[in-house]
Amino acid sequence: MKSVLPQQRDELELKDKKPLYSAAEAKAEADRCLYCQDAPCIKACPTEIDIPTFIKKIATDNVRGSAKTIFEQNLLGYSCARVCPVEVLCVGACVYNAWHREPIQIGRLQRYATEKATQPGKPPLFTSAPPSGKKVALIGAGPASLACAGYLALQGHAAVIFEKRPYAGGLNTTGIAPYKLHAEDSLHEVEWVQSLGVEVKTGMELGKDIFGKDLLRDYDAVYLGVGLGEDTKLRIPGEEGDGIYGATAWIEAMKLTPTAGRKLGRVLVVGGGNTAIDVARECALLGATEVTMVYRRDAASMSGYHHEMEGARKEGVRLVTRATPVAFERDAQGKLTGLKVAVDGTEQVLPCDMVALAIGQSKMHAIAAEFPGVELDARGCIVADPTNGATGNAKVFSGGDCINGGKEVVNAVADGRNTARYLEQSWK
Amino acid sequence: MADLSIDFAGIRSPNPFWLASAPPANSGEQVMRAFDAGWGGAVWKTLGDPIVNVSSRFGAVDYAGQKVMGFNNIELITDRGLEVNLREIREVKKRYPKHAVIASLMTETKEDWKVLIRRCEDAGVDGLELNFGCPHGMCERGMGSSVGQEPKLLQEITAWTKEFAKTPVLVKLTPNIGDILDPGIAAVKGGADGLSLINTIKSIIGVDLDRMVPEPRVGNASTNGGYCGPAVKPIAMHMVASLARDPEVTIPISGIGGISNWRDAAEFIALGSTSVQVCTAVMHYGFRIVEDMIDGLSNYLDEHGMTSVRQLVGRAIPGFREWGDLDLGYQIVAKIDANKCIGCQLCVAACQDGAHQCIFTGPNDQQRPPHAHYPGTAKAPRPQILGTQAGDRVPWVDEPECVGCNLCALVCPVPGCITMVETSNETGDTWNRRVQEGRDKVPGGIHE
Numbered sequence: 001m002k003s004v005l006p007q008q009r010d011e012l013e014l015k016d017k018k019p020l021y022s023a024a025e026a027k028a029e030a031d032r033c034l035y036c037q038d039a040p041c042i043k044a045c046p047t048e049i050d051i052p053t054f055i056k057k058i059a060t061d062n063v064r065g066s067a068k069t070i071f072e073q074n075l076l077g078y079s080c081a082r083v084c085p086v087e088v089l090c091v092g093a094c095v096y097n098a099w100h101r102e103p104i105q106i107g108r109l110q111r112y113a114t115e116k117a118t119q120p121g122k123p124p125l126f127t128s129a130p131p132s133g134k135k136v137a138l139i140g141a142g143p144a145s146l147a148c149a150g151y152l153a154l155q156g157h158a159a160v161i162f163e164k165r166p167y168a169g170g171l172n173t174t175g176i177a178p179y180k181l182h183a184e185d186s187l188h189e190v191e192w193v194q195s196l197g198v199e200v201k202t203g204m205e206l207g208k209d210i211f212g213k214d215l216l217r218d219y220d221a222v223y224l225g226v227g228l229g230e231d232t233k234l235r236i237p238g239e240e241g242d243g244i245y246g247a248t249a250w251i252e253a254m255k256l257t258p259t260a261g262r263k264l265g266r267v268l269v270v271g272g273g274n275t276a277i278d279v280a281r282e283c284a285l286l287g288a289t290e291v292t293m294v295y296r297r298d299a300a301s302m303s304g305y306h307h308e309m310e311g312a313r314k315e316g317v318r319l320v321t322r323a324t325p326v327a328f329e330r331d332a333q334g335k336l337t338g339l340k341v342a343v344d345g346t347e348q349v350l351p352c353d354m355v356a357l358a359i360g361q362s363k364m365h366a367i368a369a370e371f372p373g374v375e376l377d378a379r380g381c382i383v384a385d386p387t388n389g390a391t392g393n394a395k396v397f398s399g400g401d402c403i404n405g406g407k408e409v410v411n412a413v414a415d416g417r418n419t420a421r422y423l424e425q426s427w428k
Numbered sequence: 429m430a431d432l433s434i435d436f437a438g439i440r441s442p443n444p445f446w447l448a449s450a451p452p453a454n455s456g457e458q459v460m461r462a463f464d465a466g467w468g469g470a471v472w473k474t475l476g477d478p479i480v481n482v483s484s485r486f487g488a489v490d491y492a493g494q495k496v497m498g499f500n501n502i503e504l505i506t507d508r509g510l511e512v513n514l515r516e517i518r519e520v521k522k523r524y525p526k527h528a529v530i531a532s533l534m535t536e537t538k539e540d541w542k543v544l545i546r547r548c549e550d551a552g553v554d555g556l557e558l559n560f561g562c563p564h565g566m567c568e569r570g571m572g573s574s575v576g577q578e579p580k581l582l583q584e585i586t587a588w589t590k591e592f593a594k595t596p597v598l599v600k601l602t603p604n605i606g607d608i609l610d611p612g613i614a615a616v617k618g619g620a621d622g623l624s625l626i627n628t629i630k631s632i633i634g635v636d637l638d639r640m641v642p643e644p645r646v647g648n649a650s651t652n653g654g655y656c657g658p659a660v661k662p663i664a665m666h667m668v669a670s671l672a673r674d675p676e677v678t679i680p681i682s683g684i685g686g687i688s689n690w691r692d693a694a695e696f697i698a699l700g701s702t703s704v705q706v707c708t709a710v711m712h713y714g715f716r717i718v719e720d721m722i723d724g725l726s727n728y729l730d731e732h733g734m735t736s737v738r739q740l741v742g743r744a745i746p747g748f749r750e751w752g753d754l755d756l757g758y759q760i761v762a763k764i765d766a767n768k769c770i771g772c773q774l775c776v777a778a779c780q781d782g783a784h785q786c787i788f789t790g791p792n793d794q795q796r797p798p799h800a801h802y803p804g805t806a807k808a809p810r811p812q813i814l815g816t817q818a819g820d821r822v823p824w825v826d827e828p829e830c831v832g833c834n835l836c837a838l839v840c841p842v843p844g845c846i847t848m849v850e851t852s853n854e855t856g857d858t859w860n861r862r863v864q865e866g867r868d869k870v871p872g873g874i875h876e
Contacts, residue, residue, distance in 0.1 A: 031493035034841055037773035038789070040821065059492070098770040098817035099842065 005167075005187070006258040011178035013259075014285050018082070018108055018180075026112040030059035033104050036095055041106060044093035046414045047074035051090055055109055067117030068125055070110055075150040075417065076143050078118065078189050079172045080410045081110035082181045087307045089410070118192050128197045129156035134427055137162065137215045138223040139206055139367070142170020143409045144400030145225030146193050147416030148389075153197035155424050160219075161198060164205035167256065170227055171401075172409060174252040177278045179285065183255050212370030216395055221423055222371065223389070224382060224398035225416060228361035228406055234270070238328030243336030247271070247279045247358035254282065264288035265353030268339055270325055271295065272302035276358035277312050283356070284315040292318045292350060294325065294341060320350065328355070364402055371396045381405050388422035389415055397423075430729035431736040432722065434468075436680050436702050437596040437621040439555045441528040443468035444697065444737055445721050448684055448705035449532035449557060449600070452715070454506065456516025460523065465715035466722055469528030471624075471705060472517060474505035474559045475544065476534040476571075481507050487633035487644040489659065498659035499708045500633040502644060502651055504565040505534055510544075514551040521552035530598065534559040534571050538588050545592045555595045558586065558620075560611070561602040561627020563654045573627065576602035579614035586618025596621035598682060601667075603660075604630050608667040613676050623671060624682040624705065626664045628654025657708040661686030665699055672700020673745055689717070690724030697737065698744035756862070757855025760832035760848040762787070762825050768845040771818025775836035775846060786829035787836060789821070 021029065033055040041051040049070055057066035070077035086092070086107040094103035117125060134157040138145040141163035149159035167173050172186035194200055204210050206226075215222050231246020233239060245253075247269070267288045269280040272295035284291045293312075295302060298321050302309065309319075323341040329349060331337050338349040363380025373393035375383045382398045384390060389397035399415025401407065432443040446469035447453040447462055454473040462470060481503055489498035506513060521529055531548040533556055535541055545556060560582055562572030575582050582599070589597050599615035601608065603626040612623055630652050634643040642650040664685020671677045683701030687693050688709035696704050709717055725737065734740055764775070764787075779787035815822035825836075837846040862868045 028493055034772045034774060036771075037777035040771065095770040095772045095818070095821075 005183055005256065008259045009183070009255060009257065010259045010286060011182055011255040014178040014282065016179060018111075020115060021108055021112045026058050026109060027061070029105055029109055030055045033059070034095065040093040040095060041090040041104075044089045045074075046089070046408065046410045047080070047417065049073045049077065049090075049110075051106055054113060055104065055106070058109055058113055063113055063116045064122075064125065066113035070114055071125060073417075074410065074413050075147045075193065076172075076189060076409065076413045077110055078114035078192075079143070079176075079181060079186060080413060081107050081114060082185070083172065083176050084408060084410050085305055085307075088305060089408075124195070126154055126196060128154050131158070132156040132427065134158065134221075134423075135160070135219045136221045136223060136423070137219040138225060139215075140170060140224070140226040140400075140402075141165075141168035141190070141200055141202070142225050142227050142400060142412060143172060144412035144416040145170075145223060146190065146198070147413040148223050148225065148397075148399070148420045149198040149416075150193045150196050151417055151420035152423065155420070157423070157427075159198045161200045162204040162206070162210055163200065163202045164209075166202050168200045168202060170225075174255060175248055175275075175278075176255075176409075177251075177282055178255060179281075206370055207366055216371070216393075220395070220427075222396045223416070223419060224367060224371075224374070224391075224396065224402060225400045225412070226364050226367050227401045229364050230362050231357055232360040232362055234325055234357060234359065236325055236327050238330055238336075241328075241330060241334055241336070243353065244328065244355045244357065247275050247356045248361065250356050251275075251279055251282065254286075266290040266351060267292070268350055268352040268355045269293045269358055270339075270355060271358030271360075272297070272304055273358060273360075274304045274308060276356075277304040277308045277317075279356045279358055280317045281308075281312045281315055283354075284312070284317050288354075290318075291316065292320055292352075294323050294339065294350065295319065295321050296324045298322060323350075361406070367402070374398070379405050386415075387418060389419035390422070430726055430734055431738075432468075432726060432729075434702055434737060436528075436682065437555070437598070439469070439528050439530065439596055439622075440526070441468040441703060442526060443722055444701075444703040444725075445469075445693065445718050446471055446528065446530070446682070446703050446705045447710065448707040449474050449559065450707040450711075451503070452707060452710045454508070456520050459516075459520050459529070462710075462715045462718075463520075463524045463527050466718040467527075467715065469530065469554075469703065471530045471532050471557050472513065472553075474532040474534045474562070475510060475513055475548065476505050478507050478509055479504040479565070482646045484644040484646065485653075487653065488657075489633060496657055496708070496712050498633065498655060499657035499711070500628070500631050500644075500653040500655045502564050502646075502653040505532075505559070505562070510547065514547055517548070517551040517553060521554075528554050530555040530557050532557045532559050532600070533589075534562070534566060536569075536571060541585070541588050542592045545589060549593070549595055553595060555598060555621075556589065556593055557598040557600050557624055558589060559600050559627070560585075561600045561625075563602060563604050563628055563630040564652055573602040573604050573630075576600075576611055576627070577605055579610045582611050583614040583618035586615055586620050590619040598622040598624050600624040600627055600684075602627045603663060603667055603685075608670050609674055612671045613674070616677055616679060620679060622680045622682060622702075623677070624684060625671070626660070626667055626685045628656045629660060629663065631655035656685065658686045658688055661692060665696060668696060668701055669699040669745065669748060672742055673748060688712075690721045690728065693721055694725055694728055694740065695744075697740045698742070700742040700745055702738075702741055750860075752860040752863075753858050755854040755856065755858060757852060757857045758850075759852040760850050761827050761830040762832070762836050763847050763849050764823060764825060764836075765845050765847070766815035766822045767817070768842050769815045769818045769822045770842055770845075771815070771821030772841060773821060773823055774839045774841065776823045778835045778839045783833050783835040784829065784831045786826040786831075787823050788826065789823045 035052045039052045054066040054069040090106045091103045096103045136159050138161045141161045152159040168190045169186040173183045267283045269276050323343045326340045329338040338351045340349050368374045374391045382403050384398040384403045389399045397419045400412035434444050449471040453470045459470045485503045487500050488496045491497045531553040560576035566572035567574040599620040668683045680702040682703045683696035684705040687706050693704045840846040
């Protein structure tokens with residue numbers, strides 16, 4: 001089933017910051033790669049893609065081979081190419097950095113190879129093995145499940161993904177900054193994974209439409225790739241009412257729902273992580289009159305990436321540090337007017353028309369309860385073996401944000417792939 | 429400042445840089461602009477009966493982002509009428525009397541050579557260059573390289589031209605031959621006043637894998653062409669040096685083949701060229717490149733205490749020896765500068781897979797390499813060196829095992845990071861001496 005997105009969405013106003021290379025650009029960049037032995041970029045990649053090899057294949061015009069090299073290690077190499085923080089992973093490890101030269105633009109080359117090789121009309125890159133008779137149910141259609149399901153399907157195992165939303169793709173569809181990846185690009189990747197033999201059922205919620213006991217009975221294994229829950233609230237006075245959004249909910253609405261044609265006024269973003277920086281940049285790019293990030297510690301303590309914060313600064317985002325929210329202020333009609341914060345023992349009011357809360361997401365207690373033996377740790381994350389995703393229930397595996405509390409897409413892909421490999425081995 | 433002027437078999441030129449007979453020397457207008465840019469001479473694009481060319485006619489090899497490493501063409505001699513060319517030659521010589529204008533010639537019968545030479549000399553050329561090199565199109569008609577590949581024929585035609593010519597005759601040689609000495613010495617015997625080499629090498633530059641047609645494509649077909657450009661320089665230098673070393677070759681040589689800058693030119697001159705001819709580099713970048721060629725050669729001569737370019741001619745020839753006269757005791761080993769190393773480990777890949785397995789990574793990699801050239805003499809490898817930039821990715825060299833082959837230094841992308849350091853100087857022990865003294869058998873051979 002092909003998902004159709006509304007034509008007019010706010011996210012489409014934000015253009016790609018790193019557009020697709022032309023063939024000549026890709027070759028010129030690929031030619032710069034030194035083809036290091038035992039390359040540090042490979043070790044810096046959570047999925048350990050053989051980066052020098054895929055780059056050399058672009059240099060020799062073997063784009064199909066390049067894409068296969070990528071997909072063999074990372075089935076979601078296309079979205080990872082666009083959303084990975086390459087500056088702190090592969091590109092950050094490039095030996096050119098030690099030479100004080102511009103490192104190889106690995107993300108852009110990876111996008112070039114994967115996008116070119118999966119274009120309509122191109123011959124299939126892989127042939128799936130004949131049916132093995134094994135069946136796996138996967139909960140949540142995010143990167144962890146997609147990677148796991150895709151690799152299982154290639155080995156001939158039936159893989160069925162259940163997704164409660166109307167769209168598959170998980171955070172790639174609902175949460176990635178639009179100047180990196182638009183929702184339709186994520187859905188394009190989902191369709192490609194489906195083409196390997198994966199079945200995706202949307203609008204299917206665990207505990208409502210499907211139940212753990214049924215899945216455990218009907219399938220050989222169950223994979224939990226459910227991500228994180230709803231945005232956390234501050235629980236301070238004035239929080240109930242219009243104008244206050246959870247950051248991920250706001251981003252999802254901006255990416256997937258028809259544009260409201262709304263004018264963003266003064267925006268406050270509470271938090272110092274990557275989601276906070278993302279939503280701040282997106283608001284600034286969508287024309288907010290003023291965007292201010294409010295963070296309770298100093299700038300050095302922020303968990304968001306330095307290069308992302310630099311980008312936000314360039315787009316006009318201000319940063320207020322050491323500020324703890326105390327209360328929201330509203331006028332007589334209930335309209336949001338400001339956020340009172342405590343800064344170094346004094347209190348001040350930051351005027352605003354909208355606030356996005358990027359202070360974390362809740363964990364999935366209800367999901368775990370469906371599967372006997374699956375436990376949660378103190379943070380509310382599912383307890384799983386990081387090498388293969390095994391949980392306290394021998395039939396249940398898990399990976400991605402729901403076991404690590406929120407990391408990169410590429411980490412989720414690595415988790416899903418590792419579980420698929422583990423199952424394949426144990427079924428041999 | 430050093431004197432760059434030369435006298436090539438009586439042809440005088442303000443500097444040794446000539447345009448080779450090719451598209452850049454196709455018309456008076458081009459040659460005059462070249463002289464204005466600083467070129468000392470031009471060998472006019474080959475004259476003869478005008479031909480009809482094909483389209484397209486050029487192809488190139490690019491390598492790792494570098495354009496036109498190698499170049500080929502299937503263009504023939506001039507497609508302009510003889511009278512037009514001669515009128516322009518006359519005009520050029522009138523305006524530029526001190527520059528060298530040499531007519532490249534190609535024709536068939538003795539009578540044709542006679543007429544062609546007379547008309548060119550009447551137009552005022554300073555010399556003649558016989559095109560016995562063109563490897564495509566003309567050779568099938570019995571000219572060009574088909575003459576250059578037949579020493580007897582070459583000698584005979586050279587002798588004809590010497591009967592008619594009042595100006596110096598240069599013979600341009602083809603490299604498409606087993607030993608360049610054969611046509612070179614034939615030219616000398618035929619009475620040539622000078623040699624020019626190399627002409628282009630017979631080649632197929634590429635194949636269009638979608639259309640399944642070689643390149644450059646003429647409709648749905650192609651043919652072999654002549655290869656030139658930076659890629660052919662080593663072949664050309666070998667052939668120039670071969671002739672320059674031979675005692676029978678007593679005439680000057682004009683060096684051609686991949687010369688793109690003053691350094692290339694200086695190398696050709698050091699190997700025995702008196703003048704150098706340039707084509708592909710001009711086709712790539714234009715006449716303006718000669719400014720640096722003149723300036724660079726001049727500075728080089730000044731810095732090395734030479735007052736004229738003549739002093740450089742053949743200077744590297746005594747440094748050439750046959751393999752059997754090379755010193756077997758001289759030894760160098762690789763040293764990696766840990767502070768410059770960026771940790772790409774290309775030297776490790778090259779040494780392990782392509783050379784002698786003496787470069788290693790990591791502190792635990794202490795095992796002996798899989799072979800030792802002199803078993804039992806190897807010492808333990810040096811402790812690992814930590815670099816400032818590349819950290820523990822800096823490789824280390826097991827120096828007793830290093831054979832000094834150079835490969836690591838050649839593949840290292842960082843200038844000055846890997847140097848080859850002398851560990852013993854020349855000993856005078858050569859293969860030829862070993863043979864003389866009966867020490868030429870090394871243990872481990874066939875009869876042991």
